[in-house]
Amino acid sequence: MRRARAEARRNVAVAPGSVAVPPFSKSAGCYVCGKKFGKALHRRRHHCRQCRESCCLQCTSRTRRPVLRYGLDKPQKVCVVCETLVFNNEAVVEVAAPATASQPREPAEAVVALAAIGRASRRPHSAPLPPTEGATVTMPVSMRGSGRGRARSTKGKGGSIWTLPIRPLLKRKKSAEQLRNRKMDLDLQIDKRLLFRGRAVELQPQSVAPPAP
Numbered sequence: 001m002r003r004a005r006a007e008a009r010r011n012v013a014v015a016p017g018s019v020a021v022p023p024f025s026k027s028a029g030c031y032v033c034g035k036k037f038g039k040a041l042h043r044r045r046h047h048c049r050q051c052r053e054s055c056c057l058q059c060t061s062r063t064r065r066p067v068l069r070y071g072l073d074k075p076q077k078v079c080v081v082c083e084t085l086v087f088n089n090e091a092v093v094e095v096a097a098p099a100t101a102s103q104p105r106e107p108a109e110a111v112v113a114l115a116a117i118g119r120a121s122r123r124p125h126s127a128p129l130p131p132t133e134g135a136t137v138t139m140p141v142s143m144r145g146s147g148r149g150r151a152r153s154t155k156g157k158g159g160s161i162w163t164l165p166i167r168p169l170l171k172r173k174k175s176a177e178q179l180r181n182r183k184m185d186l187d188l189q190i191d192k193r194l195l196f197r198g199r200a201v202e203l204q205p206q207s208v209a210p211p212a213p
Contacts, residue, residue: 049076
């Protein structure tokens, strides 16, 4: 069944003005990244309809493009190299299309071409700032003093301005606990003294008055 379908695709009439569709190349690995094909989903073999090369799923473009060169009007599966060189850059079509059709490209050449196109499409760097030789910046006296104070505080606190005062809080907590414990001890001692006094009064012997003569 697969062979019959492949032969039927080859025997399809070619549209006028288009080139005969060449067969797909069956290589052992992806021609873009060079990794070998396998049974995993991201390592299966895919074919680019533009350059007819074998590529993996990661090197296949997510957008489908019609390949008018071979009379394919419907969106087709293409690789990232053809997506960048052929479809996204109109100025490179005349140079890149004959090379892709005549001879297969090496993985290194494809990666270098992608890097060059990416550099060219980037936003140009901003103009350099004018030289500041001989220019002096004056600061108010108040700002100078505050800057020095901040620098000292940062050095003393380990180089960070936004440090929480944990040690003073711990000291306050410890002193509050000590005061509370002292108060509890005093209350306990007072209760003990009152209890002992009450027992002493109860245990005292009652003096009996002698009978009158």
